[in-house]
Amino acid sequence: MVTMSDVAREAGVSTMTVSNVLNGHRRVVAPTRDRVMTAIEKLGYEVNLTARHLRSGRTDTIALIVPSFHDYFSEVADRIAPIVEASGRHLVLERTGARPESEIESLSVARLQMYDGVVLSVAGLDRDQLETVRTRAPIVLLGEREVPARFDHVRLANEEGARLATAHMLARGARRVLVLGGAPGDASGMASLRRAGWEAAHRAAGVPADGALVVPVTTYSARESREVLGGLLEAGLRVDGVFAVTDTVALGAMAALADRGIGVPDDVQVVGFDDLDVGKYLSPSLTTIDPNHDEVARSAIRLLERRMAGDDDPPERVVVPVRLVARGSTRP
Amino acid sequence: MVTMSDVAREAGVSTMTVSNVLNGHRRVVAPTRDRVMTAIEKLGYEVNLTARHLRSGRTDTIALIVPSFHDYFSEVADRIAPIVEASGRHLVLERTGARPESEIESLSVARLQMYDGVVLSVAGLDRDQLETVRTRAPIVLLGEREVPARFDHVRLANEEGARLATAHMLARGARRVLVLGGAPGDASGMASLRRAGWEAAHRAAGVPADGALVVPVTTYSARESREVLGGLLEAGLRVDGVFAVTDTVALGAMAALADRGIGVPDDVQVVGFDDLDVGKYLSPSLTTIDPNHDEVARSAIRLLERRMAGDDDPPERVVVPVRLVARGSTRP
């Protein structure tokens, strides 16, 4: 392996001069710099980033840690990448996977040290697990769970989005709106917040909210959603609207309705949440809540940059506003 | 920061003993090990991975470098992750982005050194760019482009998949099958290989292949595909089958047909390529080519492990077989 001292010897300078030519921290006069560059070319030298990291204490790399590489997360990742790169850093993705022990492992101080900053998606982590995350590495949490007060946190306006979705259908004549993937009770997770929005819309419209229409799911997959809604329809449940808590759930719901020849939006209206690209291409196209990925990405990186700059103001909680995108799965 | 010598001092041993307790390379008697473990707990010590990397020359991390975090790539990534983790290593994703200079930069030896091995998706890189990749880091290429002979390479049976897709429609009565996203000529890229398969199916069936039905696209997005096919239909082009070179392209094609009230599969049959999950939930569901992501992931990691083990046999080229998945967008 070619090292900096090989280059220094070849160019007749010290290693510091080579270092300065490479990272530009100090001025090097042109003739010297040219000699160094020539030596670098000739020897095919490349800086050893590991050594640089050990010495400088910085990696110029930010990690985005997500539960899976799919759907919502790949959308956010593709938005965060250019923002991170604009400040001359790299973004890498790591996956926590489904297993709790893997989640904890990704969060170990040892792994986190590898990065100048970390954006951690908290889906799949509960509050107790988050409590155990002890690190001085700047970290911003992303997602719909309740998190300990000491973290910066970016999340969506869940309740408001669910309220918009439900109100849109109620205003178009729906009277029995099922919330697929909603959770009863007053927990603070995504499923409960979105169910609360569904309830708020009913209150505002003066329509009674039937608890039998709150239907939880466990995996939030299209497959499960299709099976669950299909089973309820077979069992004779009557609905004229479905608020699916994610677009993936909505996809399964649309399939369950199509399986039975139930017309959308004439017989049943459907609204999702996430504005996945695929929604535009379904027939009918999917009315949904746009979660404003760009704003989520910008906010997360803004908070992270602030921490990386050494700011130690109290943690900030950002709630990103959302908006309804009306398409063909609801009535005009 | 707590270092190994802090722990050694606390436990009354040398740093070597702490190191041995942590990585288990040598035997340490129980009482000594217990003292070390107690000191580690007490001080909250975590190993500094950067220092370990510099010293040991290994990172126990494999990188998957992809053009974007979407679709096909997130599917493959989610399959590679568990295989990598099973051997006690980490997987990280990096994105090259669309810009060639960024692709080159991700491929610099400096970045590649950070990893014990690299799986590089070559979509978006041309052969000349690949020629410039000089590194001793084990690397396996993934994707449908032609690559220099010195690389291990995993790709799909593109032509065979396209042949299966086209033959399936021809056998079901289609006579004017458009290949959306295909490229004319004898280039070796995905678009040309799949067009060649479309042609082969026509030859085998004794149906003339009309060159006017080879329609290239530039972005392979659903949006572009919808616009391109829509434009052709408006212009009066008559087709009774569409072979879309990816499922994303098929999604746009299905939308273009639905926009005009053209029935699938009665008026026009449609087959995609990739077996994205969404295809199962469309109405009608999408007939497609299953690219066998599991086998792609397994092959790529098998080749990589072999190189990382120091094997220097000639490069291996794996062509992963594909199969047709018949669903509702083609006739029974």
Place this chain on the structure above:
DNA sequence: CTGTTAGCGCATTCAT
């Protein structure tokens, strides 16, 4: 503007 000195924290090598 450039060189010298002195480690960053760990694991390999050789010694005991």
Place this chain on the structure above:
DNA sequence: ATGAATGCGCTAACAG
């Protein structure tokens, strides 16, 4: 079974 010495390749701090 454990320890001492050494240096992986680089850059911060201080000289000159």
